[in-house]
Amino acid sequence: MPNQKNHKQALELPIFKIISQVATSLQIDAYVIGGFVRDYLLQQQVPVKDIDVVAIGDGIELANQVAKSLPLNTKVQIFKTYGTAMLLHNGIAIEFVGARKESYQTTSRNPEVKPGSLEDDQNRRDFTMNALALSLNTSNYGDLIDPFNGLKDLKSKRIITPLEPKITFSDDPLRMLRAIRFASQLQFKIDPICLDAINKNAERIKIITNERIVDELNKIL
Template sequence: MVKTHYKEALHNKVFEIISNAAAALGVDSYVIGGFVRDLILDRGTKKDIDIVAVGSGIALAQQVSSMLPKKTKVQVFKNYGTAMLRFEDTDIEFVGARKESYQSDSRNPLVEDGTLEDDQNRRDFTINALALSLNKNNFGALLDPFNGLEDLDQKIIRTPLDPDITYSDDPLRMLRAIRFATQLGFRIEKNSLDSISKNKERIRIISGERIVEELNKILAAEKPSEGFILLYKTGLLDIILPELTALNQVEEIEGHTHKNNFYHTLEVVDNISKNTEDVWLRWAALLHDIGKAPTKRFFKKQGWTFHGHEFVGGKMTKKIFERLHMPLNQKLKFVQKMVMMSSRPIVLSQEIVTDSAVRRLVFDAGEDVESLMILCEADITTKNPVKFKRYHQNFDLVRKKIVEVEERDHVRNFQPPITGEEIMEIFNLKPSREIGVLKEAIKEAILEGDIPNEYDAAYRFMMEKAGKMGLKVAK
């Protein structure tokens, strides 16, 4: 990585337009940050580009818009001195070069105009301070004041300035360091890593939304455990997700021990990441055992137990989502469902698989039954090859049984063959407890396999049940 000129890499015509627009305004302009980093790492073309102007970024964006083949609307953010426009399939953000100063209770800086060097000084990491000139006299030249090129080559995350200042000024950068290390397979330079531990309490001023944004990117990485181990070792995880770090303990009583559920959880997250890119299913893997810490009990005959940990974990999941300002919509319901059902297929795979048990599993999981199976297969972390093979074979049997039962009984997204309105009409009832009793009895009969999921069979069953309840058909 000794190359210092990347003119041919700036082949997208938008760079030439930006260069011409900057020249027309008499300002210098540079492409900086992630685009340059990923270009050098050959990570593919980014769909977002950051442009810094030594002058007004907003004026440059407006000038560029006027020179594009098809004029594009410019979004202006005056409070931040930035502007954005979309060219083809790429978002381009413009900002004026600036220097920043911070107050202790906020990550929002006090900003004033600055030079390119000032702007590079304020960047979080050396590998994100790399800039390529878009100026006519040295178009494509690399400006690398902090040896970011060497850090890319050595796979190091390092701050341009004193890490204590960098992380204290904007504590979100601590999470970004860990996220980049996880995404890129880099290591965080020792002074920087030590500084994260030292400044960990500063993370409390960061909003839940911004924290979750970084956690989502760590979870989306190829091997998320690497990020969560860094979060744990630096002390950040104990502040952000203490429910998870509570699992990192192994107790022994009378020779009985239990597995370390923290490291087991991270293994499950890595396992599931090989089979799904769904970040919410990965969240379910991360939280699936959090109920084990508060439900852990020891009994002489049984040893260690975690009775009801799935139910407790589901309630804890909601509290975590609320605390971190995560979406309290279908995403929460999905993660909660996965956590609360996380042991169901495992129980099935260890016993004789009955049709009624599978029907109930499909009924309760609905459209998410496949996601549940992916989670439970990821939960197999035994190092015994014989057990590992047997468990997976058992899960294959459960999967086949699910297909068979679903094709025959249609209980996924179950709709009762006879509606409450029909029951009211047949027996001339007003809304009452009896209607719910009959509907529940029909549902239970179908799930138990006593009757098929068909109208005629359900009608006959209902009439028999209604007779026992003393209900009569309306004349």
């Protein structure tokens, strides 16, 4: 597993330079975050199917301007409810979102969303290994941003949440099933504190629709 702070070699796909250039022209910072970064650091030889980009600013505008820099007919799907946008490029689904912080009601997994910093956005991620980010900014292109020691958790094959597990799982109970899925797929161990929080929040799964539960279970099997 790569140890260095800078990982420019992870960003060899031309689309990353395009996003970087567009973000610079818009004077906003942008980062790759989530599964792409995790899988690269795990050195998993899997085809890239999706990339998540977080912008410190208007993620939808970034997506629109990136699409204009790509061949004609690149369409952007906008999901206003969640403040996200997605485009398809060379078979890769690229999702753009403005950095945000979230707060939840006890009766729903749909959050109230406010603009936030990169760390706010990393805070809201399900697990530390999925909160890892790579900079697309010209000043530190390829630098790993890891405020929660996600790289250390990857190396120790440990699944743990950025925030208190009871908060993370109560806010979005589907994450409990995601913990089990990642443990199964990656052969990782769920941290005992997380396991305890899963047991204590098991009843919260009732607020999740059956369709979402079945979808997550199918990914486990």
